[in-house]
Amino acid sequence: MDTRTQILDVAQALVQTIGANAMSYQHISEAVGIRKASIHHHFPTKEALIDALIERYSERFFGVVDQIVAGRKTAVHKLRDYIGLFEGTLRDGAQDKACAMGMLGAEVRTLGEAAADRVSQFYAQNERRLSTILDEGRRDGTLRFEGASPAMAGLIFSLLEGAMLVSRGRNDVEHFRVVSDQLLKLIRS
Amino acid sequence: MDTRTQILDVAQALVQTIGANAMSYQHISEAVGIRKASIHHHFPTKEALIDALIERYSERFFGVVDQIVAGRKTAVHKLRDYIGLFEGTLRDGAQDKACAMGMLGAEVRTLGEAAADRVSQFYAQNERRLSTILDEGRRDGTLRFEGASPAMAGLIFSLLEGAMLVSRGRNDVEHFRVVSDQLLKLIRS
DNA sequence: GTCTATATAGAGATAGAC
DNA sequence: GTCTATCTCTATATAGAC
Numbered sequence: 001m002d003t004r005t006q007i008l009d010v011a012q013a014l015v016q017t018i019g020a021n022a023m024s025y026q027h028i029s030e031a032v033g034i035r036k037a038s039i040h041h042h043f044p045t046k047e048a049l050i051d052a053l054i055e056r057y058s059e060r061f062f063g064v065v066d067q068i069v070a071g072r073k074t075a076v077h078k079l080r081d082y083i084g085l086f087e088g089t090l091r092d093g094a095q096d097k098a099c100a101m102g103m104l105g106a107e108v109r110t111l112g113e114a115a116a117d118r119v120s121q122f123y124a125q126n127e128r129r130l131s132t133i134l135d136e137g138r139r140d141g142t143l144r145f146e147g148a149s150p151a152m153a154g155l156i157f158s159l160l161e162g163a164m165l166v167s168r169g170r171n172d173v174e175h176f177r178v179v180s181d182q183l184l185k186l187i188r189s
Numbered sequence: 190m191d192t193r194t195q196i197l198d199v200a201q202a203l204v205q206t207i208g209a210n211a212m213s214y215q216h217i218s219e220a221v222g223i224r225k226a227s228i229h230h231h232f233p234t235k236e237a238l239i240d241a242l243i244e245r246y247s248e249r250f251f252g253v254v255d256q257i258v259a260g261r262k263t264a265v266h267k268l269r270d271y272i273g274l275f276e277g278t279l280r281d282g283a284q285d286k287a288c289a290m291g292m293l294g295a296e297v298r299t300l301g302e303a304a305a306d307r308v309s310q311f312y313a314q315n316e317r318r319l320s321t322i323l324d325e326g327r328r329d330g331t332l333r334f335e336g337a338s339p340a341m342a343g344l345i346f347s348l349l350e351g352a353m354l355v356s357r358g359r360n361d362v363e364h365f366r367v368v369s370d371q372l373l374k375l376i377r378s
Numbered sequence: 379g380t381c382t383a384t385a386t387a388g389a390g391a392t393a394g395a396c
Numbered sequence: 397g398t399c400t401a402t403c404t405c406t407a408t409a410t411a412g413a414c
Contacts, residue, residue, distance in 0.1 A: 003379080021210040022299045024407065038380050040409065098295070105358035106287070106295035110211045119358050151371040154355075155348065158368050162351020166343075169294035169308050179347050182340040186375050192397080213389065227398050229391065 004042045006032045012053050016089070016097035020050055020107050047112045050104075054118045057100050061085070061122075065129050075137030076188055079156075082133065083180045086160045090173055098168055102161045127153040137187075145187040152187070159183060193231045195221045201242050205278070205286035209239055209296050236301045239293075243307045246289050250274070250311075254318050264326030265377055268345075271322065272369045275349045279365055285357050291350045316342040326376075334376040341376070348372060 010031040014023040025036045025046070032039075043049035068081045089097050101122045108116050130153035137143025145152055159179070167176040199220040203212040214225045214235070221228075232238035257270045278286050290311045297305050319342035326332025334341055348368065356365040 018298045019208070019210060019296055021208060022296070025409090026406075034379090035381060036408085037382080037410080041379060044409085046408065095298075101358075102354065103295055105354045106292055107208055107211070108358050109207045109284075116360075120360060123355050123359050146374040147371050151367050151374075154352075154364060154368045155371045155375075158351035158355045159344065159348045160351070161354055162347035162349070163343075165291065165294045165350055165354065166312050166347045169290075169297050170312050171305075171309060175343060178340050179343045182336050182344045185335040185340075186344075214391090215388075223397090224399060225390085226392080226400080230397060233391085235390065 003032065003034065003038075007039055007042055007049070008053055008056060011049055012057060012100055013093070013095075013097065015050075015053065015100050015103050017095045019103050021110055047115070050111065050115050051118070053100070054104065054115055054122075058118065058122050061101075062125065062129075065126070069129055069132055074142045075133050075140050076142035076184070078133050079130075079137070079143070080184070082130070083160065083183075086164060087176055087180065090164055090167060090176055096168055096173055098164050099161060102164055105161070106165075123157065126157050130156050142189055143187050144189045156183065192221065192223065192227075196228055196231055196238070197242055197245060200238055201246060201289055202282070202284075202286065204239075204242065204289050204292050206284045208292050210299055236304070239300065239304050240307070242289070243293065243304055243311075247307065247311050250290075251314065251318075254315070258318055258321055263331045264322050264329050265331035265373070267322050268319075268326070268332070269373070271319070272349065272372075275353060276365055276369065279353055279356060279362055285362055287353050287357055288350060291353055294350070295354075312346065315346050319345050331378055332376050333378045345372065 007028055010028050011023060014027055025039050028039055029036045039049075043052060064085060065082065068078050068085075071078060071081075073081070086099065089099055101119055104111060104115065104119050105123070108119055111119070127150065131149045134143060134145075134149040134152050134156075138149070163176050163179040167173055167179075196217055199217050200212060203216055214228050217228055218225045228238075232241060253274060254271065257267050257274075260267060260270075262270070275288065278288055290308055293300060293304065293308050294312070297308055300308070316339065320338045323332060323334075323338040323341050323345075327338070352365045352368040356362055356368075
């Protein structure tokens with residue numbers, strides 16, 4: 001694996017566990033096995049590293065999400081799969097990882113302009129995908145809820161980000177499943 | 190106002206906007222108008238400052254929450270008031286502030302043990318209060334939902350924390366209201 | 379592309395005068 | 397209780413050899 005990828009992998013894992021502000025070149029240097037100065041060859045500044053990390057994370061995430069949305073399952077199954085992405089992140093590896101974009105959302109006032117914009121877009125685009133699934137659920141009869149789909153999509157996305165945050169804070173990964181199961185109880189036909 | 194209180198006020202506002210890791214004695218020093226060294230007289234370490242901040246924040250928060258819970262309104266109105274606490278924080282002051290405990294939740298892996306414990310307790314205690322309101326709502330007939338009250342309480346708390354995070358990330362405070370209104374549409378009788 | 383060496387800034391923290 | 401002065405450590409970043 002090339003060094004650039006290794007750096008991004010380590011940096012992303014650090015963002016997902018301790019956040020961008022607590023992440024340092026020293027951390028990355030030790031984990032990758034190169035000197036701090038060498039990181040600057042691949043990413044001239046920390047801001048550039050974070051920007052690159054966000055771009056890759058978004059691209060990958062929507063790659064998976066769009067596959068779910070375009071699939072042939074019923075809407076409620078698509079929603080389950082979507083929720084599974086978040087739960088999978090929480091259960092990924094030894095350390096419980098948060099959504100990188102959730103962590104950066106908390107730190108958004110300390111990010112550069114480009115990064116802050118991308119975080120905002122990530123949220124809006126997730127809600128758009130969710131809204132599509134919800135509309136489909138009303139059509140195929142697998143989902144039922146009061147209110148408009150975009151508002152419900154906003155609720156679901158905030159809920160999933162919040163549940164990751166709270167589950168980690170409680171040191172109880174299972175809490176995420178309790179909450180997401182409760183969501184499905186509310187909107188499943 | 191005494192210096193200790195001023196320091197706590199500034200530190201709390203900083204945690205709520207940029208987070209504990211981005212907050213420095215330099216920031217506090219400038220805002221309060223004393224030297225960095227003087228802060229150490231009141232709080233020997235940053236960890237002690239954060240611990241004190243958390244204790245005060247929790248105490249104040251539950252002071253208000255318990256008044257809401259103990260009031261004579263219907264459960265749905267109590268829930269509205271509870272949600273209003275979060276929205277009020279978001280709209281407090283010029284800068285949009287997050288819940289201090291939400292910010293610290295994101296940073297929980299970088300906190301000391303005492304602080305991490307208190308964050309965890311804050312979450313659990315909020316859910317307990319919410320569960321009480323939800324039980325009451327089923328009794329007084331103002332709330333209706335599938336599933337158990339503790340699970341629903343977990344959902345609501347994660348939702349509110351997540352909605353604050355996402356609303357700030359989207360740079361759209363109104364988003365919080367859209368989401369919280371949608372919640373009420375789902376569970377109001 | 380990675381290294382050593384270094385620059386510069388800022389962090390949290392301490393000692394001791396007033 | 398606040399100050400000046402200083403310490404130590406770590407942060408991001410750069411220069412230039414290999």
